[in-house]
Amino acid sequence: MNKEHGSLSINSENIFPIIKKWLYSDHDIFIRELISNGSDAITKLKKLELMGEATLPDDNKFRIDVIVNPEEKTLKFIDNGVGMTADEVKEYINQIAFSGATDFLNKYKDKANEDQIIGHFGLGFYSAFMVADKVTIDTLSWQEGAESVHWESEGGTEFTMTQGTRDTRGTEITLYLNEESYEFSNEYRAKEVINKYCSFMPVEIYFKNANAPEEFEESVETTDPEENAADDNIIDAEVKEDGTAVDKKVPKQPEPINNTTPLWMKHPNDCTEEEYKEFYRNVFHDYKEPLFWIHLNMDYPFNLKGILYFPKINTEYDSLEGTIKLYCNQVFIADNIKEVIPEFLMLLKGTIDCPDLPLNVSRSALQNDGFVKKISDYITKKVADKLSGMYKLEKESYENFWDDISPFIKFGCLKDDKFREKMKDFIIFKNLEGKYITLPEYVKASEKADTDETAEENAAQDKAEDTSSKEKSEEASDKKEDEEKHVIYYVTNEQQQSQYINMFKEEGIDALILTHNIDQPFITQLEQHERSYRFQRIDADITDSFKEDNDEEGLKAQHDKLSELFRKVLNNDKLEVKVMKLKNDKVSSMITLSEEGRRMQEMMKMYNMYGMNPDMFGNEQTLVLNANNKLVQYIFENTDSKNVPMICQQLYDLAMLSHKPLDGESMTKFIARSNEIMMLLAK
Numbered sequence: 273m274n275k276e277h278g279s280l281s282i283n284s285e286n287i288f289p290i291i292k293k294w295l296y297s298d299h300d301i302f303i304r305e306l307i308s309n310g311s312d313a314i315t316k317l318k319k320l321e322l323m324g325e326a327t328l329p330d331d332n333k334f335r336i337d338v339i340v341n342p343e344e345k346t347l348k349f350i351d352n353g354v355g356m357t358a359d360e361v362k363e364y365i366n367q368i369a370f371s372g373a374t375d376f377l378n379k380y381k382d383k384a385n386e387d388q389i390i391g392h393f394g395l396g397f398y399s400a401f402m403v404a405d406k407v408t409i410d411t412l413s414w415q416e417g418a419e420s421v422h423w424e425s426e427g428g429t430e431f432t433m434t435q436g437t438r439d440t441r442g443t444e445i446t447l448y449l450n451e452e453s454y455e456f457s458n459e460y461r462a463k464e465v466i467n468k469y470c471s472f473m474p475v476e477i478y479f480k481n482a483n484a485p486e487e488f489e490e491s492v493e494t495t496d497p498e499e500n501a502a503d504d505n506i507i508d509a510e511v512k513e514d515g516t517a518v519d520k521k522v523p524k525q526p527e528p529i530n531n532t533t534p535l536w537m538k539h540p541n542d543c544t545e546e547e548y549k550e551f552y553r554n555v556f557h558d559y560k561e562p563l564f565w566i567h568l569n570m571d572y573p574f575n576l577k578g579i580l581y582f583p584k585i586n587t588e589y590d591s592l593e594g595t596i597k598l599y600c601n602q603v604f605i606a607d608n609i610k611e612v613i614p615e616f617l618m619l620l621k622g623t624i625d626c627p628d629l630p631l632n633v634s635r636s637a638l639q640n641d642g643f644v645k646k647i648s649d650y651i652t653k654k655v656a657d658k659l660s661g662m663y664k665l666e667k668e669s670y671e672n673f674w675d676d677i678s679p680f681i682k683f684g685c686l687k688d689d690k691f692r693e694k695m696k697d698f699i700i701f702k703n704l705e706g707k708y709i710t711l712p713e714y715v716k717a718s719e720k721a722d723t724d725e726t727a728e729e730n731a732a733q734d735k736a737e738d739t740s741s742k743e744k745s746e747e748a749s750d751k752k753e754d755e756e757k758h759v760i761y762y763v764t765n766e767q768q769q770s771q772y773i774n775m776f777k778e779e780g781i782d783a784l785i786l787t788h789n790i791d792q793p794f795i796t797q798l799e800q801h802e803r804s805y806r807f808q809r810i811d812a813d814i815t816d817s818f819k820e821d822n823d824e825e826g827l828k829a830q831h832d833k834l835s836e837l838f839r840k841v842l843n844n845d846k847l848e849v850k851v852m853k854l855k856n857d858k859v860s861s862m863i864t865l866s867e868e869g870r871r872m873q874e875m876m877k878m879y880n881m882y883g884m885n886p887d888m889f890g891n892e893q894t895l896v897l898n899a900n901n902k903l904v905q906y907i908f909e910n911t912d913s914k915n916v917p918m919i920c921q922q923l924y925d926l927a928m929l930s931h932k933p934l935d936g937e938s939m940t941k942f943i944a945r946s947n948e949i950m951m952l953l954a955k
């Protein structure tokens with residue numbers, strides 16, 4: 273072959289700066305690209321063999337070798353795939369245009385950056401020039417009688433092509449690293465990058481440091497010492513004490529550094545529980561075991577495989593942040609590509625391999641791609657199917673996992689309408705007894721409790737009402753509609769709201785435990801979609817069940833007097849005070865805050881709107897005093913007594929305490945006052 277010298281045939285002056293910019297933040301991608309090219313070359317040869325076009329030696333073993341040379345600052349990628357003829361080098365390497373570079377240039381001339389492009393633009397080979405001043409190719413094609421080719425270029429527009437010396441099939445690419453990229457000739461750095469991108473590559477990858485001394489391993493065998501002496505591989509033979517065993521030191525057999533058959537490629541029926549857990553540990557380095565997993569395995573209408581794990585969340589403070597690793601033909605592309613994977617799934621941990629993904633388009637295009645949407649919908653559906661299946665068939669596990677998986681499910685419902693629609697019948701809630709129930713179950717149980725209690729009364733009343741019911745229903749206004757909603761009581765903090773919880777339990781009224789941050793937005797959404805539900809925290813109001821039949825008029829005197837007293841003592845003339853007869857006479861005082869008021873306050877807190885004017889909204893706490901309680905009665909009868917102001921303050925703080933944490937100043941005063949009260953008792 274004549275020496276050939278030429279110019280790369282597209283606007284290479286343009287392309288190199290773009291490649292450099294493109295890879296600026298992801299310098300290490302060149303390793304993925306060059307190893308992928310080797311793997312592609314091997315796949316091509318496998319296909320040719322299958323088609324009967326190529327015959328391979330019996331002992332053929334496909335492999336890729338990566339050799340770093342820290343002294344010479346070089347990096348080699350060697351594969352035994354198809355190789356290239358001189359014509360192919362000309363076509364595929366010299367005329368970059370064939371590999372899609374023209375498209376690339378047209379689209380990204382002015383705006384190339386790593387956000388917009390996800391690799392794979394037929395420019396893989398040229399990414400080598402990101403880190404190398406000079407790149408050489410030595411290649412020998414699989415074809416009979418092929419001549420080897422040597423190609424080299426120093427990254428400008430010039431290249432040289434000559435007859436090469438490579439005498440085995442395949443391709444060897446050598447990178448002479450530029451000064452800023454010497455790090456990649458470091459053994460550990462190079463390995464780190466290979467592990468990142470190529471851990472699950474379908475071809476075995478062997479790694480070597482050309483400067484490292486040869487490694488040996490010890491193998492214990494019982495063999496004939498004479499035979500060992502004749503074996504060149506044995507460097508240090510030693511007869512063991514028992515005279516039979518011989519310790520041999522042999523050169524270490526290289527091991528591939530990747531796993532060519534990741535678990536997701538296996539059929540789910542062939543995977544064991546231990547394998548799933550081990551894979552999880554290896555990939556996500558999470559010492560906690562996953563709760564359960566979903567193995568995605570689809571060939572039609574698109575090709576998608578993967579495993580999604582539900583991680584264990586220990587406390588509500590654990591950040592809800594997962595990792596979904598996206599692969600394309602077992603080559604890692606990136607973590608958490610939100611255009612492909614539904615946002616709420618990012619809370620999970622998992623791997624997804626989808627060779628059909630159009631990764632050669634910009635991220636914004638991915639977002640609007642119908643195919644990508646289908647993939648994302650498929651994943652969502654699979655997750656919902658798994659969860660609903662568990663609810664139906666493995667209720668006990670579902671309940672055991674619920675506390676861990678519910679934030680994820682609720683987030684999914686908030687973010688994805690389709691998911692919400694599929695999951696809505698399988699959302700469960702823990703009640704005061706610690707049992708898990710659905711909303712319809714809650715409503716049914718509370719209706720039953722109501723009916724039992726008033727069955728007799730109603731029977732009589734119903735008859736009387738029958739005649740006038742038509743008129744009444746016509747009168748029903750929006751206000752009435754609100755009243756007719758099923759009220760669902762809930763607790764946000766079991767310790768703090770324990771006084772209310774006890775009262776609820778005494779009256780046989782149930783409530784749901786909703787302690788996670790996500791619960792508030794979740795129930796707001798529920799109320800919007802299921803208009804017959806109204807959620808109300810248990811301290812929002814005093815329900816009729818807790819009261820005796822109140823003679824409002826009869827309590828007016830107490831109300832007026834106590835209101836005035838508490839307002840004065842607490843120095844708050846806006847304080848709302850209600851006096852009522854509660855069935856439980858041990859309860860002296862309580863605070864109620866309307867549901868709307870509290871939600872408004874929480875919203876303000878969330879959006880940091882407190883600066884605005886906190887009194888403007890939601891400051892509608894009401895101090896409820898129990899006229900049946902002895903202390904309250906004492907206050908009413910002895911308003912002028914010396915200790916009454918202190919008792920009033922204490923009662924107010926006690927009521928506050930079971931409503932929300934006291935602020936620092938109030939807490940200090942509360943403690944000082946409690947001591948003072950004890951001092952009085954001690955006297």
Ligand SMILES: Nc1ncnc2c1ncn2[C@@H]1O[C@H](COP(=O)(O)OP(=O)(O)OP(=O)(O)O)[C@@H](O)[C@H]1O
Pocket residue numbers: 305309310312313351353354355356364365371391392393394395396397398443
């Ligand atoms: N190791 C190799 N063995 C055989 N052919 C190769 C090798 N590396 C590159 N080639 C040839 O050069 C072409 C261009 O490679 P390049 O990496 O630039 O783009 P690509 O592989 O086509 O696309 P992409 O890298 O985006 O998947 C390849 O399509 C292939 O034909």
